Amino acid sequence: MTLVFGAGVAFLAVSLYRVQVVAFSEFARDQVRQSVRRVQVPGPRGRIFDRNGVCLAENRPSYCIAYYVEELRKRGKWSQTIDAVDADVDRLAGVLGIPRQISKAAISNHVICSLPMPLLAWRDVEPVTLARWAEAAQDFPGVDVYVQPERFYPQGLLAAHVLGYVGRDRPAMRPGEKVHFYLPEMIGKSGLEKQYNARLTGVPGAQLIRVDARGYKHAVWEGTPEVPGRDLRLTLDVKVQRTLEKVLRGWRGAGVVVDPHSGEVLAMASSPAFDPNELVPAPTPGIWNRLNTDAALPLFNRAVQGRYAPGSIFKPVTAIAALLHEGFDPEETYTCDGVFALGTMRLRCWNTYGHGAVTLRKAIEQSCNAYFCHVGQTIGYPAIYEQAHKLGLGMATGIDLPYETRGLLPTEAWKLKVTKEPWRPGDTCHIAIGQGMLLTTPLQMAMLTSVFANGGTLYRPRVMRRDEPGERIREMGWPPDVLARVRQGMRDVAEVGTGRRVKVRGLAVAAKTGTAEFDAGGVRRKNTWVTAFAPFDYPTVALAILVENGASGGRTVAPMAHDVLVSIFGESAAEEDEPAPTTGAAETGSD
Amino acid sequence: MLKRFFSRFRNLNPILLASMIGLGIIGVMFVYSACSIREDADLQLLYVRHAEVGLVGLVLYLLAAFVDYRPLMRLSVLFYSGCLVLLVLVPVIGEETMGARRWLFGIQPSEPAKLAIIMVLAWLFGRRDAGRGVSAFFLALLVAGVPGALILLQPDLGTAMVLVPTVLAMLFAANVALRLFWTCVLSGVAVVAVVLSVIYAAERVDMPQERRDALIRATCLRPHQVKRLEVFLFPDKDLHGSGYNRRQSVIAVGSGGVWGKGYLKGEQYMLGYLPPSISSNDFIFSVLAEEAGFAGSATVLLLFLGLLWPALWVAYRCRDDMGRLFCVGVVSLTFSHMFINIAMTIGIMPITGLPLPFISYGRTFLLTMMVALGLVQSVSIHGREPESKF
Numbered sequence: 001m002t003l004v005f006g007a008g009v010a011f012l013a014v015s016l017y018r019v020q021v022v023a024f025s026e027f028a029r030d031q032v033r034q035s036v037r038r039v040q041v042p043g044p045r046g047r048i049f050d051r052n053g054v055c056l057a058e059n060r061p062s063y064c065i066a067y068y069v070e071e072l073r074k075r076g077k078w079s080q081t082i083d084a085v086d087a088d089v090d091r092l093a094g095v096l097g098i099p100r101q102i103s104k105a106a107i108s109n110h111v112i113c114s115l116p117m118p119l120l121a122w123r124d125v126e127p128v129t130l131a132r133w134a135e136a137a138q139d140f141p142g143v144d145v146y147v148q149p150e151r152f153y154p155q156g157l158l159a160a161h162v163l164g165y166v167g168r169d170r171p172a173m174r175p176g177e178k179v180h181f182y183l184p185e186m187i188g189k190s191g192l193e194k195q196y197n198a199r200l201t202g203v204p205g206a207q208l209i210r211v212d213a214r215g216y217k218h219a220v221w222e223g224t225p226e227v228p229g230r231d232l233r234l235t236l237d238v239k240v241q242r243t244l245e246k247v248l249r250g251w252r253g254a255g256v257v258v259d260p261h262s263g264e265v266l267a268m269a270s271s272p273a274f275d276p277n278e279l280v281p282a283p284t285p286g287i288w289n290r291l292n293t294d295a296a297l298p299l300f301n302r303a304v305q306g307r308y309a310p311g312s313i314f315k316p317v318t319a320i321a322a323l324l325h326e327g328f329d330p331e332e333t334y335t336c337d338g339v340f341a342l343g344t345m346r347l348r349c350w351n352t353y354g355h356g357a358v359t360l361r362k363a364i365e366q367s368c369n370a371y372f373c374h375v376g377q378t379i380g381y382p383a384i385y386e387q388a389h390k391l392g393l394g395m396a397t398g399i400d401l402p403y404e405t406r407g408l409l410p411t412e413a414w415k416l417k418v419t420k421e422p423w424r425p426g427d428t429c430h431i432a433i434g435q436g437m438l439l440t441t442p443l444q445m446a447m448l449t450s451v452f453a454n455g456g457t458l459y460r461p462r463v464m465r466r467d468e469p470g471e472r473i474r475e476m477g478w479p480p481d482v483l484a485r486v487r488q489g490m491r492d493v494a495e496v497g498t499g500r501r502v503k504v505r506g507l508a509v510a511a512k513t514g515t516a517e518f519d520a521g522g523v524r525r526k527n528t529w530v531t532a533f534a535p536f537d538y539p540t541v542a543l544a545i546l547v548e549n550g551a552s553g554g555r556t557v558a559p560m561a562h563d564v565l566v567s568i569f570g571e572s573a574a575e576e577d578e579p580a581p582t583t584g585a586a587e588t589g590s591d
Numbered sequence: 592m593l594k595r596f597f598s599r600f601r602n603l604n605p606i607l608l609a610s611m612i613g614l615g616i617i618g619v620m621f622v623y624s625a626c627s628i629r630e631d632a633d634l635q636l637l638y639v640r641h642a643e644v645g646l647v648g649l650v651l652y653l654l655a656a657f658v659d660y661r662p663l664m665r666l667s668v669l670f671y672s673g674c675l676v677l678l679v680l681v682p683v684i685g686e687e688t689m690g691a692r693r694w695l696f697g698i699q700p701s702e703p704a705k706l707a708i709i710m711v712l713a714w715l716f717g718r719r720d721a722g723r724g725v726s727a728f729f730l731a732l733l734v735a736g737v738p739g740a741l742i743l744l745q746p747d748l749g750t751a752m753v754l755v756p757t758v759l760a761m762l763f764a765a766n767v768a769l770r771l772f773w774t775c776v777l778s779g780v781a782v783v784a785v786v787l788s789v790i791y792a793a794e795r796v797d798m799p800q801e802r803r804d805a806l807i808r809a810t811c812l813r814p815h816q817v818k819r820l821e822v823f824l825f826p827d828k829d830l831h832g833s834g835y836n837r838r839q840s841v842i843a844v845g846s847g848g849v850w851g852k853g854y855l856k857g858e859q860y861m862l863g864y865l866p867p868s869i870s871s872n873d874f875i876f877s878v879l880a881e882e883a884g885f886a887g888s889a890t891v892l893l894l895f896l897g898l899l900w901p902a903l904w905v906a907y908r909c910r911d912d913m914g915r916l917f918c919v920g921v922v923s924l925t926f927s928h929m930f931i932n933i934a935m936t937i938g939i940m941p942i943t944g945l946p947l948p949f950i951s952y953g954r955t956f957l958l959t960m961m962v963a964l965g966l967v968q969s970v971s972i973h974g975r976e977p978e979s980k981f
Contacts, residue, residue, distance in 0.1 A: 001760065001763070001764065001903070001919065002900075002903050005899050005903070005922065005923075005926050008926060008930050009892055009895065009896055009899070009926075009930075012892060012929075012930060012933050012934065013889060013892050015934070015937055015939055016844070016880070016885060016888045016889070016892070016933070016937065017885060019841065019844050019845045019937045020844060020845060020847050020848060020849065020880060020884060020885040020888065021848070021849055021885050023845050024845060024846070024847075024848040024849070026845065027841065027842050027844075027845025027846045028845070028846040028848065030842050030845075030846070031842050031843075031845075031846040031858065031859065034842075034864065035858065035862050035864065210858075210862065211862070212861075212862035212863045212864070
């Protein structure tokens with residue numbers, strides 16, 4: 001009998017030894033597996049503010065319901081665990097009363113590729129769903145709420161093209177590739193979000209958390225702290241931006257307002273715009289289709305991506321080239337009879353009746369095509385090309401925004417190569433008035449206008465604010481009297497010329513209007529422009545606005561430029577009504 | 592008088608007493624540990640209750656030790672009858688918890704009933720003129736069977752089951768109808784084997800549902816008992832359901848390692864994986880093994896050896912069969928409890944609600960066991976001299 005009891009105790013001792021000493025590591029691992037949860041602590045993306053601290057992009061908490069698959073591990077093949085999770089998702093969907101968002105294939109992929117991470121079964125759930133979850137949580141071990149920051153644009157459509165948007169960033173992984181670290185969930189897809197993605201992106205932290213049998217957090221074991229992304233302060237001014245977008249609403253077009261002494265962009269708009277909140281975290285197929293099939297191209301940032309013939313707003317460049325040209329006399333008159341004849345080509349001035357005898361100053365004021373064609377012929381294309389090139393046309397401005405186009409400043413060699421045709425005098429004539437092959441972006445024209453405003457310095461435009469003076473790309477080296485003549489011409493445009501509607505009471509404005517005609521599949525279309533700067537003596541603002549299919553620069557766009565300037569400088573109270581527009585040639589077809 | 596008292600004190604078996612007190616102290620320590628996570632203040636103080644009962648038990652222990660056991664054995668029929676009455680009353684006016692009626696006025700009559708059975712059997716077969724034949728064998732079965740059946744009806748399979756090895760050990764020691772004895776043991780083993788294989792086959796072999804149900808019904812087991820046996824046979828089948836406790840208990844014991852995680856640092860019960868309702872009684876050993884490791888479990892086993900070995904020594908040295916049989920009964924009861932309880936926490940026995948003597952929280956059981964050991968001491972003190980006649 002003693003033997004029986006002795007054997008029993010010995011048997012227990014041996015069994016305990018096997019469990020506690022021999023198999024210790026196995027059970028210790030099981031214990032850790034069921035009670036330690038790896039969680040990601042999101043590193044929030046940096047916010048974006050305008051120059052006065054108005055928030056343009058921030059993060060809002062998005063509540064997800066996450067599975068910690070390791071805690072639901074079943075013995076045997078992984079497929080059994082996948083089946084179990086899949087069934088559990090169905091069960092939970094029933095309890096929560098919402099359709100499931102995740103496919104079995106996605107669960108399987110998660111298990112294979114990123115097992116230690118939470119599997120987000122539902123993203124961005126409603127508060128009512130969260131409440132239901134809280135009631136049912138005890139029946140679902142291994143499931144927890146996971147808070148994830150979601151990008152949010154509090155101003156909606158405002159500056160959408162500049163800000164851009166973010167989207168999911170999960171590059172297609174090679175099958176079997178395992179991810180045991182956290183990839184940034186969001187990546188900038190366009191605009192500043194793309195340009196400054198590295199700066200804005202936060203680095204998520206990781207934590208090992210003890211959870212008890214009900215899934216409550218018990219203690220933090222260890223972790224790496226999260227690093228939030230850095231905020232971005234912009235040069236944009238929400239007030240100006242809002243006005244610019246308001247005046248462009250309903251049109252297809254774009255506008256850029258800059259500080260001519262630094263290249264800081266005060267406002268940049270493209271119309272129509274889009275609501276980036278619709279694209280975050282991922283657009284529904286319906287929204288994505290609508291945005292991409294819309295003929296008005298709402299996702300397209302016309303201000304830096306659109307290529308437009310500048311038309312008459314280019315004429316100040318021709319004027320500068322002429323003034324710098326040996327033997328050109330700006331006071332010499334040229335008689336415009338409404339048509340400029342060059343060989344067999346006849347080029348109509350916008351004023352069918354002609355402007356009569358005009359000097360350079362008058363020709364700028366009245367935007368006389370015949371005069372500038374004549375000048376172009378006189379000084380030749382290389383002189384115009386030299387100045388246009390120095391002013392940055394045909395080159396990217398280097399703004400801190402993605403997808404900028406260079407535009408096109410043609411050369412004789414380029415034309416020969418592309419069209420197999422030699423340069424003709426008519427080409428020079430077209431470019432002298434800003435048409436033909438010449439293509440520019442609204443941003444380029446705003447920067448070009450800045451050069452006339454600031455006395456001859458080309459700056460690199462920028463949207464992110466820096467505590468340093470603007471980056472100078474080039475000094476024009478124009479003699480002051482030469483520049484003064486062109487500036488005076490632009491002043492006249494806003495005072496008495498084609499751009500009278502830009503004029504702001506109590507503010508000295510200089511402007512230039514433009515109406516570039518082009519052939520769009522057999523239909524004559526017009527791109528209408530205004531460039532302007534103010535105040536005339538020490539300009540703090542330069543702008544360029546483009547409207548597709550406007551009536552004319554002077555009639556369609558000039559009032560828009562007026563409103564934008566008023567939003568910046570205000571308008572002194574009207575002492576008298578603006579004289580009613582007289583019916584005349586200058587009004588009906590002003591350019 | 593005083594001199595006689597001290598001479599008796601010399602005969603008190605010190606190892607027996609020290610081992611029991613050691614186990615009791617360990618019990619208070621780990622009941623404290625297991626209950627320290629309870630939210631209810633009353634439940635947090637279970638260890639105080641355990642210690643109080645332990646002190647009361649110690650007094651009863653000493654009283655039992657200094658009283659001659661022989662007159663007590665003769666009076667055991669009264670004690671036995673009282674237990675039977677209480678057991679009959681349990682299903683009538685007992686308090687129901689978790690689907691079973693086991694309590695009556697805060698005590699579990701099934702615990703003293705075990706002691707009563709041992710005492711009555713010791714008295715029956717300890718007399719010089721006691722029969723050793725088949726009729727005696729059946730008489731013993733009847734003595735154990737009636738309270739056993741009442742306990743089984745509560746239902747409390749564990750307590751009823753623990754009677755089987757106890758009674759068998761006493762019959763073996765009393766040399767009663769040995770041929771019949773072995774027949775019973777072997778057929779018992781066979782029945783257990785058949786039941787287990789039926790459940791195994793029902794689970795493993797492809798079988799229509801009705802036939803499986805019929806087979807399982809033929810074993811006369813309740814559904815939760817079938818579940819426990821299934822868990823024993825297929826530990827990994829239902830880890831979040833019926834296999835949960837077993838799994839968590841084995842993890843607790845296994846993750847303790849050699850030296851354990853440290854007192855009050857057991858993670859399995861602290862994080863609630865080991866359900867708090869069972870960690871202070873039936874699964875107290877898991878808590879202990881996790882916190883104190885193999886070193887702690889081995890210490891507990893040594894202390895139990897320190898109970899069993901001296902008790903058997905006392906039985907060996909006793910002059911009369913009554914004391915010898917009683918000691919054998921108490922030793923086998925203690926051993927069965929210890930073996931089944933520890934074996935179930937590491938998954939080599941099916942889960943049954945059997946407490947670990949002196950360590951598990953359970954007041955009636957603690958008192959009963961202490962009185963039983965006190966009587967063993969009484970055998971140690973009085974067993975070597977003839978009964979004093981007044």
